[in-house]
Amino acid sequence: MKKIRNISVLGSESVDLPTPESPFILIPLTQGQFAKISPWRFEAISRFTWQAVKHKRSWYAKTTIIKNKCPVKISMHRFIARTKFGDVCHHKNHDSLDNQDDNLENQTKRNHDTYCRNNNILVQFEQKNR
Numbered sequence: 001m002k003k004i005r006n007i008s009v010l011g012s013e014s015v016d017l018p019t020p021e022s023p024f025i026l027i028p029l030t031q032g033q034f035a036k037i038s039p040w041r042f043e044a045i046s047r048f049t050w051q052a053v054k055h056k057r058s059w060y061a062k063t064t065i066i067k068n069k070c071p072v073k074i075s076m077h078r079f080i081a082r083t084k085f086g087d088v089c090h091h092k093n094h095d096s097l098d099n100q101d102d103n104l105e106n107q108t109k110r111n112h113d114t115y116c117r118n119n120n121i122l123v124q125f126e127q128k129n130r
Contacts, residue, residue: 035061038101058096081106088112
């Protein structure tokens with residue numbers, strides 16, 4: 001990984017910014033968690049402070065933005081994938097903090113539910129919780 005400049009990120013110590021050829025960048029979150037993003041997303045993502053929020057058994061990166069003068073919480077994966085309201089942003093590798101472009105896929109809720117059912121994803125969660 002080539003380092004091109006030293007910057008301060010999200011109020012932390014200064015870090016070396018990887019080049020766009022780097023495979024991914026880790027974004028620090030709260031709760032000791034990190035989100036993984038594609039390098040070309042760094043500039044847009046680093047403008048916000050991201051928190052780690054646990055939902056069921058998975059961690060997600062979330063922030064608050066101002067939309068029409070009102071605070072709105074948004075998930076990093078939905079922000080990156082530009083997921084429409086009512087649709088689902090699916091993590092292909094099932095790692096909810098891996099928000100690299102090639103790991104995200106927008107789906108309708110119906111298609112996502114069918115995918116999960118056909119791949120026993122919901123069944124696996126039910127069995128783990130017993």
